[in-house]
Amino acid sequence: RKEVEQDPGPFNVPEGATVAFNCTYSNSASQSFFWYRQDCRKEPKLLMSVYSSGNEDGRFTAQLNRASQYISLLIRDSKLSDSATYLCVVTVLLTGNQFYFGTGTSLTVIP
Amino acid sequence: AAGVIQSPRHLIKEKRETATLKCYPIPRHDTVYWYQQGPGQDPQFLISFYEKMQSDKGSIPDRFSAQQFSDYHSELNMSSLELGDSALYFCASSLTGTEETQYFGPGTRLLVL
Numbered sequence: 001r002k003e004v005e006q007d008p009g010p011f012n013v014p015e016g017a018t019v020a021f022n023c024t025y026s027n028s029a030s031q032s033f034f035w036y037r038q039d040c041r042k043e044p045k046l047l048m049s050v051y052s053s054g055n056e057d058g059r060f061t062a063q064l065n066r067a068s069q070y071i072s073l074l075i076r077d078s079k080l081s082d083s084a085t086y087l088c089v090v091t092v093l094l095t096g097n098q099f100y101f102g103t104g105t106s107l108t109v110i111p
Numbered sequence: 112a113a114g115v116i117q118s119p120r121h122l123i124k125e126k127r128e129t130a131t132l133k134c135y136p137i138p139r140h141d142t143v144y145w146y147q148q149g150p151g152q153d154p155q156f157l158i159s160f161y162e163k164m165q166s167d168k169g170s171i172p173d174r175f176s177a178q179q180f181s182d183y184h185s186e187l188n189m190s191s192l193e194l195g196d197s198a199l200y201f202c203a204s205s206l207t208g209t210e211e212t213q214y215f216g217p218g219t220r221l222l223v224l
Contacts, residue, residue, distance in 0.1 A: 096167030101153035
């Protein structure tokens, strides 16, 4: 079983729509959480870290639910430039800082 | 701001050949990570180094080895290449003591024929 599970999508949404992605993790010792975005054939780029209190960065909001072991990402007012694959990432206590990636969720924003 | 540098960006090799990938972390970052991303897959952790010492080991094949040098750059050495080694190889770096966010280089695309 993978450490991190994501719905691969694809999600096809019109510009201006709100879209939400969820991610679940299996190890209760998971300690750090991130959302990265990856454009085709490019490197993953940090979108935001995820904290228990939730955090917001412009149109993006991330939430962490430790009890249910899931992480969410909400994108409001989608732009064409938001089209990418969104990767959920966790680290696990006592396994160093290696990243465990979800399979990614593909988003296409349509004009 | 300076980012992670990887070289070469593209590499074509034949089966059973060797390859060396290089990574130059962000200045002052003390930890380097290597990941392998096959077609249509998520990145898989291979190995990491902290202050020039191996700190963590993932799914790195025995045919591969890596090290970090005194200037903090790292090299991934791959021998007896197989067709299945064709992938994107990312290097990432982080600074211990911050929330240890990893910043990824542009990757080396390896094709084994």
